[in-house]
Amino acid sequence: xxxxxxxxxxxxxxxxxxxxxxxxxxxxxxxARTLQAAxxxxxxxxxxxAEVYTALNNGAARHALPFNExxxxxxxxxxxxxxDGSAYINHVELVRKARGAELPASFWSDPLIYQGGSDSFxxxxxxxxxxxxxxxxxxxxxxxxxxxxxxxxxSALQCAGAIRLLMLVNDVSLRHLIPGELAKGFGFFQSxxxxxxxxxxxxxxxxxxxxxxxxxHLPLQVQLNRSLFGRPNAGIDMTFDFSRLLxxxxxxxxxxxxSIIGSGTVSNKQGSLHGSSIAHGGVGYCCLAELRxxxxxxxxxxxxxxxxxxxxVRIEMLDADGHSIFGAIEQTVTPYPTSPA
Amino acid sequence: xxxxxxxxxxxxxxxxxxxxxxxxxxxxxxxARTLQAAxxxxxxxxxxxAEVYTALNNGAARHALPFNExxxxxxxxxxxxxxDGSAYINHVELVRKARGAELPASFWSDPLIYQGGSDSFxxxxxxxxxxxxxxxxxxxxxxxxxxxxxxxxxSALQCAGAIRLLMLVNDVSLRHLIPGELAKGFGFFQSxxxxxxxxxxxxxxxxxxxxxxxxxHLPLQVQLNRSLFGRPNAGIDMTFDFSRLLxxxxxxxxxxxxSIIGSGTVSNKQGSLHGSSIAHGGVGYCCLAELRxxxxxxxxxxxxxxxxxxxxVRIEMLDADGHSIFGAIEQTVTPYPTSPA
Numbered sequence: 066x067x068x069x070x071x072x073x074x075x076x077x078x079x080x081x082x083x084x085x086x087x088x089x090x091x092x093x094x095x096x097a098r099t100l101q102a103a104x105x106x107x108x109x110x111x112x113x114x115a116e117v118y119t120a121l122n123n124g125a126a127r128h129a130l131p132f133n134e135x136x137x138x139x140x141x142x143x144x145x146x147x148x149d150g151s152a153y154i155n156h157v158e159l160v161r162k163a164r165g166a167e168l169p170a171s172f173w174s175d176p177l178i179y180q181g182g183s184d185s186f187x188x189x190x191x192x193x194x195x196x197x198x199x200x201x202x203x204x205x206x207x208x209x210x211x212x213x214x215x216x217x218x219x220s221a222l223q224c225a226g227a228i229r230l231l232m233l234v235n236d237v238s239l240r241h242l243i244p245g246e247l248a249k250g251f252g253f254f255q256s257x258x259x260x261x262x263x264x265x266x267x268x269x270x271x272x273x274x275x276x277x278x279x280x281x282h283l284p285l286q287v288q289l290n291r292s293l294f295g296r297p298n299a300g301i302d303m304t305f306d307f308s309r310l311l312x313x314x315x316x317x318x319x320x321x322x323x324s325i326i327g328s329g330t331v332s333n334k335q336g337s338l339h340g341s342s343i344a345h346g347g348v349g350y351c352c353l354a355e356l357r358x359x360x361x362x363x364x365x366x367x368x369x370x371x372x373x374x375x376x377x378v379r380i381e382m383l384d385a386d387g388h389s390i391f392g393a394i395e396q397t398v399t400p401y402p403t404s405p406a
Numbered sequence: 407x408x409x410x411x412x413x414x415x416x417x418x419x420x421x422x423x424x425x426x427x428x429x430x431x432x433x434x435x436x437x438a439r440t441l442q443a444a445x446x447x448x449x450x451x452x453x454x455x456a457e458v459y460t461a462l463n464n465g466a467a468r469h470a471l472p473f474n475e476x477x478x479x480x481x482x483x484x485x486x487x488x489x490d491g492s493a494y495i496n497h498v499e500l501v502r503k504a505r506g507a508e509l510p511a512s513f514w515s516d517p518l519i520y521q522g523g524s525d526s527f528x529x530x531x532x533x534x535x536x537x538x539x540x541x542x543x544x545x546x547x548x549x550x551x552x553x554x555x556x557x558x559x560x561s562a563l564q565c566a567g568a569i570r571l572l573m574l575v576n577d578v579s580l581r582h583l584i585p586g587e588l589a590k591g592f593g594f595f596q597s598x599x600x601x602x603x604x605x606x607x608x609x610x611x612x613x614x615x616x617x618x619x620x621x622x623h624l625p626l627q628v629q630l631n632r633s634l635f636g637r638p639n640a641g642i643d644m645t646f647d648f649s650r651l652l653x654x655x656x657x658x659x660x661x662x663x664x665s666i667i668g669s670g671t672v673s674n675k676q677g678s679l680h681g682s683s684i685a686h687g688g689v690g691y692c693c694l695a696e697l698r699x700x701x702x703x704x705x706x707x708x709x710x711x712x713x714x715x716x717x718x719v720r721i722e723m724l725d726a727d728g729h730s731i732f733g734a735i736e737q738t739v740t741p742y743p744t745s746p747a
Contacts, residue, residue, distance in 0.1 A: 184486035252593020
C-alpha cells in the first residue's frame with residue numbers, strides 16, 4: 066500500500082491512497098483525514114485503506130484523481146517524533162575522520178541515535194531554506210520507518226512487527242555547525258534544519274523481497290544538480306537494522322504511533338573505508354561530507370564545496386523494474402525569505 | 407487564562423478551560439477539541455477561550471464541571487517539539503563538576519538546548535515508570551513555555567511575543583546513562599525518559615508582575631517523599647531568558663505552534679556554586695544530582711541516593727497569595743508493567 070499527504074487541508078494536509086504506479090490517488094475522509102489519524106488507529110484503518118489501494122490498482126476506485134508528487138507534503142508534515150540513527154557505521158567513521166575524531170569500538174555494537182526536530186518538516190519538493198550558505202549545507206539521503214505504538218523495553222522482534230511504513234529522507238545538515246554543537250555535549254540542534262521526506266510512504270509488504278532482515282535492499286539514487294552522485298545499496302553495510310534502532314529508541318520510554326526513525330546516511334564501504342565516487346567507478350555517496358573526505362585522502366584537500374543557493378538535490382529509489390517506489394525528493398537550496406516582522 | 411487537558415477523549419485528550427482557583431472547568435468543543443488545535447489557530451481561538459475563562463471566574467459558565475487535577479493529562483499529551491534548554495548555568499556547572507567535566511566559558515553566552523522526545527509524555531499524576539532502579543533516576547523541576555509559530559531566524563523580541571503558555575515540567579533523567587550517552591556525541595536519548603508537565607498551562611498575563619523579562623519570578627516548590635527539597639526562585643540566576651532560548655531554537659529552522667521549550671533545571675547559586683540544601687537553611691535543589699554534588703563537596707561523597715521505586719516527587723508553584731498556579735505534578739517511581747508480548 067502507498068500513502069501520501071496532499072498539502073491542502075491544513076497543517077497536517079490530507080491523506081490519500083496512491084496506486085502502485087503513482088498516477089492516481091484517492092482521498093479517504095471516511096477512513097482517516099490525515100496519516101497521523103490512520104496511524105493512531107492503524108488496526109482499524111489499515112484494512113480499509115488497503116481496500117482502496119486494491120481498487121485503485123484495479124482501476125476500480127470511483128473517486129480517483131490524478132496524483133501529482135508536486136502537490137505532496139511530507140507524509141507526516143509534522144510528527145511527534147523524528148529520531149535518526151547512524152546505522153551505516155562506515156559513514157560515521159568517515160565523517161568523524163573528516164573532523165579528526167576517532168571511532169570508539171562500541172559504535173559497532175551500540176546504536177547511535179539522535180533526537181531530531183519534528184515540528185516543521187518541509188515537503189519533498191520544497192526548498193532547502195537557509196539564512197546563508199555559510200553553514201556548510203549538506204544533504205543526507207536516508208531510509209526511515211514510521212512505527213506503531215511500542216512499549217518501553219520492546220524487543221527487536223516486537224519492534225520489527227511495529228514497522229508500519231517506509232519513506233526516504235533528506236536529513237539536511239549544516240556541517241560547519243556540527244563540531245561546535247557536538248562539543249557542547251547536548252547533540253545536534255541548529256546543525257539540523259528541517260528534514261524532507263519522500264512523497265510516498267509505503268508498507269513493507271509493498272517492497273517484496275527487497276525488504277528483509279528489517280533492511281531495504283535496493284540502491285538509493287542521489288542526484289546533485291541533475292548528475293548522479295550516489296547509488297549505494299541501503300541493504301549493504303547497515304550495521305544496525307531497523308528493529309535494532311527501534312529497540313534502542315524504546316529502551317527507556319514508550320514510542321507512540323507515528324514515530325519516525327531514520328537509518329542515518331546510507332553508505333557502502335566498497336572495499337575500503339573511503340569508498341569510491343561515481344566518477345571513479347564507485348557507487349558514490351549520499352552526502353557531500355563523504356565525498357570531501359574521499360577527496361582529502363585522494364589528493365590532500367576536499368575539492369567539492371557544500372551546497373550553494375541554486376544547487377538541487379534529487380533522492381529516489383527504483384524497484385527492480387525501474388519504477389519509482391517512493392516518488393522523488395527534489396529540493397533546491399534557497400535563501401529563506403526574511404519575514405517583515 | 408488557564409487551560410488543561412483531560413485524559414478522556416483519545417490520545418490528545420480533551421481541552422478544558424479552568425477557573426483561576428482550579429475548582430471548575432468547561433469543555434470547549436465548539437472552540438477547540440484539543441490544546442494543539444487551539445494553538446494551531448490561536449488568534450482565532452484565544453479570544454473565545456478567554457471569554458469562557460472570564461465566565462468561569464465569574465461563576466457564569468453554564469456548562470462548568472468540577473475540575474480535578476487527577477483527571478488531567480499533560481496539557482499537550484504529545485507534542486511536535488520538546489526542546490529543553492539549560493538556562494541555569496549554575497546547574498550545568500555543578501552537574502558537570504559532579505562528572506568531572508569542565509564548563510566552557512562559551513556556556514555563559516551561547517545557550518545549551520537539547521532536543522527531547524515529545525511523542526509520549528506522561529500525565530502530571532502518572533508514575534515515573536522505569537524498567538529498573540539502576541539508571542540513577544532523578545527528577546528535574548523546570549519551567550517550560552509553549553510557543554506559537556516562529557520563522558527561522560526569529561529575533562528574541564519576536565520570540566517573546568510568541569510565548570503562548572507556561573507550564574511546570576518534571577524532566578526525568580537517568581543519571582547513570584548520561585555520561586556514556588554524551589560521550590557518544592549525539593546527546594541524550596535513553597537517559598531522558600518521558601517527561602510530565604503540570605496539569606495547568608497558563609497564559610503569561612495570568613502571572614502578573616511575576617512574569618517579566620521573559621522569566622518567571624517565583625519559587626518553584628519541590629517535595630521529595632512529602633518533604634520540602636527545594637524552593638529556588640525561577641527568576642534568579644536564569645542566564646538565558648525564554649526569548650533567548652526560543653531564538654536559539656529557531657536559528658536554523660521554523661518553530662511550529664505547540665513547540666515546548668524548557669528552561670532546564672531551576673537552580674539558585676545562593677552565594678556559591680554549590681548552593682545549600684533545605685536542611686542547611688538554603689533554598690535547596692530541583693534535582694538530586696545537585697544535592698549529591700553539594701554533599702560530595704561538603705563531606706567527600708554523596709549521601710543521598712537517586713530515586714527508588716516508591717519514592718514520590720511533587721512539583722508546584724504558588725502565587726503571592728499561596729494559591730497553586732499550575733496545579734501539582736505528583737509522581738511516584740514505579741516498575742514499568744512488562745507487556746505480555
